[in-house]
Amino acid sequence: MTGETAPALPLRTKLAFGVGASAEAAVGIGFSAFNMLFYNNVLGFPAKWVGLAVGLALLFDAISDPLIGSLSDRVRSKWGRRHPFLFASALPLGASFVAIYAPPDGLGHRDLFLWLFGWTVAMRQSLTLYFVPHLALGAELSTDYIERSRVMSHNALFGVFGGAGIYLAAWQWFGSQPGGAREAANFLPMAIAGGTFASTIILVSAWFTRDRIPYMAEPTVRPTFGIAQFFRELRECLANRNYRVLLIGLVFLSAAVGIREAVNAYMGIFFWEFPEADISYFGMASPPAYLLAFALVARLHRVIDKRGALILGIVILCAAAIVPVGLRLWGTFPENGDPWVWRLIMLSVLVFYLGAAVLSITVMSALADVADDHEWHTGHRQEGVLYAARTFFGKATQGLGYGISGFALDAIGFVPDSVPGQIDPDVIYRMGLLDGPIAVTPAIIALFFYGAYRIDRKHLRTVQADLARRLDAGHPAAGET
Numbered sequence: 001m002t003g004e005t006a007p008a009l010p011l012r013t014k015l016a017f018g019v020g021a022s023a024e025a026a027v028g029i030g031f032s033a034f035n036m037l038f039y040n041n042v043l044g045f046p047a048k049w050v051g052l053a054v055g056l057a058l059l060f061d062a063i064s065d066p067l068i069g070s071l072s073d074r075v076r077s078k079w080g081r082r083h084p085f086l087f088a089s090a091l092p093l094g095a096s097f098v099a100i101y102a103p104p105d106g107l108g109h110r111d112l113f114l115w116l117f118g119w120t121v122a123m124r125q126s127l128t129l130y131f132v133p134h135l136a137l138g139a140e141l142s143t144d145y146i147e148r149s150r151v152m153s154h155n156a157l158f159g160v161f162g163g164a165g166i167y168l169a170a171w172q173w174f175g176s177q178p179g180g181a182r183e184a185a186n187f188l189p190m191a192i193a194g195g196t197f198a199s200t201i202i203l204v205s206a207w208f209t210r211d212r213i214p215y216m217a218e219p220t221v222r223p224t225f226g227i228a229q230f231f232r233e234l235r236e237c238l239a240n241r242n243y244r245v246l247l248i249g250l251v252f253l254s255a256a257v258g259i260r261e262a263v264n265a266y267m268g269i270f271f272w273e274f275p276e277a278d279i280s281y282f283g284m285a286s287p288p289a290y291l292l293a294f295a296l297v298a299r300l301h302r303v304i305d306k307r308g309a310l311i312l313g314i315v316i317l318c319a320a321a322i323v324p325v326g327l328r329l330w331g332t333f334p335e336n337g338d339p340w341v342w343r344l345i346m347l348s349v350l351v352f353y354l355g356a357a358v359l360s361i362t363v364m365s366a367l368a369d370v371a372d373d374h375e376w377h378t379g380h381r382q383e384g385v386l387y388a389a390r391t392f393f394g395k396a397t398q399g400l401g402y403g404i405s406g407f408a409l410d411a412i413g414f415v416p417d418s419v420p421g422q423i424d425p426d427v428i429y430r431m432g433l434l435d436g437p438i439a440v441t442p443a444i445i446a447l448f449f450y451g452a453y454r455i456d457r458k459h460l461r462t463v464q465a466d467l468a469r470r471l472d473a474g475h476p477a478a479g480e481t
Contacts, residue, residue: 017138017205027093038187042187047406048406069387083133087202091199093130094199100116100123132387138151141212145457148369149301156364157291166283169193240377246450250446253446256401257401257443259434263409263439270420271328289354289357300358310359314444314450316355318443374386414431
């Protein structure tokens, strides 16, 4: 499984690994929270074409995600398997994120579509170059069932700080500038700050985790890369039942999250009619939620195992998403302008992020266990491909949700450059249906797939003990000749 015997994983390494997630979260939230608002409501570009551009851009991830994962599984260098990709991704990611919010003046709809599509492709490819090897690195930092949960807890915790930071800063910025989030020029400073932050954090995380390179697993897949071999590796990964149920669950969960993220700004401004400065504070709900999850998830995994934590996370997330909107649609929620509206929505956001945090940490930790199970069955250690398929399905289905929301915003009759309080009540009602019951339905379906996950501590101990015996005896692992 590994070369040298690794010393205990120090806190500084977990922190250095975890902080890297804040880079991905900053550009992810900076894109998903504001992109639709910027191109549709500010620039007047039809929402369906915004959704289509983003959805088509994600088709490129169908190749790049597993390709980068496979390449990082087999690289041999003095910088290990993962770090060369981390360093290479930093500057392109920051630059492409800035470009998305800097389209030249006077572009027609066709050219605006091409600009958004092209730079979204560039940003997503740069993100793949970083995020897939970064997650695979996290899986290699420890072989312990519970320590893996702690490692991924650091990843999730810092990720939410990155996302909350850009969300808070952006809405505070909009609230302080003339025109606010309805003025195109106000979006570029947000993009520059977010892109610079992401590039810097990636370099910092990569630099301060390089001391673990000597203890990383050596490639067990053949170094020679070919298209046929590449697809064989994908088939091997997808043949693992536990991996399949995690991925299918992620497909439905990501579709739900994609819909809600795309309409999040619309809900805050037009459905709940909050001032922009008040919207900014919703970003502050996620850090305490993730801190609570950070403290609880490892204990949850001891008590109810990872399958139980997956089920619990979805139940919490769905309840938080549907209750406030459902009560408003049924006429039993306080009217806009009542101070209790903001307080109750803040509480629902906090609970939603708690469920999301439990899910995120648990899925990432479970995938590290699947990597051991996969090696046990096939003889190949392929964290890169395993995590790549996870990121691809997550991005693709989230993009599907984003595309659905784009067509849905047009379908419900939302008009660009709308003013809060001056929208047809029927449009507002349909917007609530989109954010609540419609968005939550895929997440409920995900619940049934996550319930079919079967790797527990007992099984993992058996797997790891057998892998260690094979290594000590010098016997070929399963699937090797």
